[in-house]
Amino acid sequence: MSKKVVKITEHQFKSLHEYINAHLVRKVRHLENSTDTSETWIEFWEENTGYKIPAEGITCPSCGETQTDILGGHVTDDATGEVFITPVCRGCNSKYKNSQAFTHHFHVKEAYLVRAPR
């Protein structure tokens, strides 16, 4: 395979970088043994991202439905073992626990994943 070198400007590079980051998603699943302190975890998530969950709710990445009862759920990327906090609905957070956690994978935007403290 031949390589083609394309030179781009700093501005084009930044735009490209922003575009990729905005569209990058990661495949995750709920963490099987997460403790139930999810109310405080959503505050942690908001503080770290600068985003705020609106009163009208968001699309829960786990079930894909618009939900207003949003918590900070623990999710993990099986490929890397990293653990993140991301907003999910209360229903999904309690449904996918223990052995159920392994049965359901979903996609979350990279920008919405905050690494969980150890």
Ligand SMILES: [Zn+2]
């Ligand atoms: Zn959900």
